Amino acid sequence: MVRVISVDEHRENVTKLLGTAPVRELPLVDCAGLILAEDVLAGVSLPPFDNSAMDGYAVRAADLAGAPVELPVTGDIPAGLVDVPPLEPGTTQRIMTGAPMPPGADAVVMVEKTDGGVARVRILEAVPVDNHVRHVGEDVREGTVALPAGTRLGPAQLGLASAVGKDRLRVHAPLRVIVASTGTELVVPPEPLRYGQIYESNAVMLAAAIRALGCEVEIVRSVADDVTAFRAAIEPKLRDADLLVTSGGVSAGAYEVVKDALADSGVEFTKVAMQPGGPQGCGRWHGVPVVTLPGNPVSVLVSFEAFLRPALLTALGHTGVHRLRVRAKLTEAMTSPSGRRQFRRGFYTHKEGQVTGLVGPRGGAGSHLLAAFTQSNCLIVLPEDVTAVAEGDEVDVLLIC
């Protein structure tokens, strides 16, 4: 007999199975989308020195008290100048954006507020101390934590890491995932279809979903329902894999290739109390974690949301692994099977000022209705003990985009 387990128990099993991705030191450009495994300490302050925010003239603000005034220009300070002479009282130096302030100067007058003179300059208005000066450490102080462990490394975070002097970071390495779809009926586009065949879609969906989390994905599309062919197609790839995800071949039919190939090899097949996505399995094959998903395309995506996404995010070091859950009023009645958690595809809208949004189902409960999934932005979750909900009832909604 196949064991029946809850959605939460299977999620915990898959999360435990995947564990935590190894920590690696990678060049900054290869860290995009990954999670920082340790704090980044600032090797320098930002800015590293007082500098000008404008092209103009470095001055002592007190010298402009009687503006308009004319002052001698004693030199130029381009960005990158490392030996900056001090500013004598009653003089100015031309200064460019990002260039270091000369010792003794306490303000910058932008060039537009002057006659732009090179030997002498006429300054039209007085300015306060600190005018257009960017001070050392006002963004980040040397020695402090610039980025804490657990940070997701997007463009701004990688820019900051570089700005404080890092060229490599210790991150949770991307997992290498093999995605395999099984089914003798599957044909890969653009090959022509014969009656009884369908175009393969699960491997494409899973690869896209898993890649979007920051994993490396290799796909093996349309393995025939034959145990020998399945083993021959997958086994050689396991050596370099952190996870195998399969679709199809796990229910109660006569040709369940994944079940037949893996049931005696360390993978447990169960029925999860949910709809869609009932037939599930997880375990290890040759030591590599394996998660087996049912073949119906909507079941694949719902299973990804319920199990793989949170488990992969946890493995990659993320802390927020769950989708945003909100309450919404149903725009039409729905039914749900007793004892199973139903995940229906829906469209959620929320008007400004409204406390509770509205949600309506897209498509029926059938797990083959992929087009309806493309018109959805959420999953409507009906708990195990609910068999019917009426128009106007409040339900839980998981926002998936």
Ligand SMILES: Nc1nc2c(c(=O)[nH]1)N[C@H]1C(S)=C(S)[C@@H](COP(=O)(O)OP(=O)(O)OC[C@H]3O[C@@H](n4cnc5c(N)ncnc54)[C@H](O)[C@@H]3O)O[C@H]1N2
């Ligand atoms: N007697 C029973 N029959 C079924 C049960 C059951 O409990 N008892 N469960 C049903 C449920 S629920 C699901 S879900 C499916 C799961 O079956 P499998 O995982 O064995 O999947 P397949 O039979 O291989 O495929 C199901 C369905 O999906 C299509 N498919 C499969 N792979 C792909 C792909 N890569 N791209 C596009 N479409 C795919 C396949 O052609 C089938 O139509 O079992 C029910 N039956």
Ligand code: MOO
């Ligand atoms: O439980 Mo199945 O995954 O409905 O189609």
